[in-house]
Amino acid sequence: MHIQRQPLSEHLIRPMGPRDLDEVLDIERACFAEPWSRGLFESELENPVASAYTLRLDPDGPVAAYIVFWVVLGEAHVLNLSVAQGRRRRGLASVLLDDALDKMRASMVYEVFLEVRDSNRAARRLYEKFGFSESFVRKRYYGDEDAIVMALRLGPGA
Numbered sequence: 001m002h003i004q005r006q007p008l009s010e011h012l013i014r015p016m017g018p019r020d021l022d023e024v025l026d027i028e029r030a031c032f033a034e035p036w037s038r039g040l041f042e043s044e045l046e047n048p049v050a051s052a053y054t055l056r057l058d059p060d061g062p063v064a065a066y067i068v069f070w071v072v073l074g075e076a077h078v079l080n081l082s083v084a085q086g087r088r089r090r091g092l093a094s095v096l097l098d099d100a101l102d103k104m105r106a107s108m109v110y111e112v113f114l115e116v117r118d119s120n121r122a123a124r125r126l127y128e129k130f131g132f133s134e135s136f137v138r139k140r141y142y143g144d145e146d147a148i149v150m151a152l153r154l155g156p157g158a
C-alpha cells in the first residue's frame with residue numbers, strides 16, 4: 001500500500017542518530033503522557049535488532065516524524081511511531097510506515113505486531129488502513145488503559 005499525498009521525493013527518511021535525539025525527544029514529550037527517555041532511545045540506537053528512522057521534509061529541516069521497530073526471526077514489532085503535532089494528517093506517518101514495511105519485507109519479515117492504546121483512535125485508524133487487524137487485548141498494559149495488539153501478515157499471499 002502506498003499513500004502519497006506529497007511526492008516521496010519531498011520526504012527524507014534517514015536512520016536516526018544520536019544527533020537527532022533532542023528533536024525526537026521534543027516530539028516524543030509532546031505526543032505521550034509517558035514519553036520514552038533519552039536513555040531508552042539511546043539503547044534502541046545501540047540495539048542490534050532495532051531500526052529507527054527519522055523523516056524530514058527537507059534535508060536541513062527539522063525532524064517531522066520517526067519510527068522505531070524491531071526485527072527478530074521473521075517477526076517485526078513497531079515500538080514507536082510519532083509525528084510532530086503541527087505536521088499531522090498530511091500522510092507522514094503513512095509514508096514512514098510504508099517505508100518501514102518495505103524494509104521489513106526486505107528482511108523476510110512475515111508478521112508485524114504492535115500495541116496501541118485502546119483510546120488512540122488516530123493510530124488505530126492508521127494501522128487499519130494498512131491492513132493491521134486487532135489480534136487480542138493486553139489488559140492494563142499501560143497501567144491506566146488496555147493495549148490492543150494489532151497484527152499484519154506480510155509476504156507471499158498476504
Ligand SMILES: CC(C)(COP(=O)(O)OP(=O)(O)OC[C@H]1O[C@@H](n2cnc3c(N)ncnc32)[C@H](O)[C@@H]1OP(=O)(O)O)[C@@H](O)C(=O)NCCC(=O)NCCS
Nearest residue numbers: 031081082083088089090091092093094116122123125126
Ligand atoms: C497516529 C499518528 C502517528 C498519525 O500520524 P499522521 O501523519 O497524522 O497520519 P497520516 O496523515 O498518515 O494518516 C493516515 C490515516 O490515519 C488515520 N488518522 C490519522 N490521524 C487521525 C485522526 N486524528 N483521527 C482519525 N483518523 C486519523 C486516517 O485514517 C488517516 O487517513 P486520512 O487522513 O486519509 O483519513 C499521529 O497522530 C501521532 O503522532 N500521534 C501521537 C503518537 C501516537 O499515538 N503514535 C502511535 C502510537 S501506537
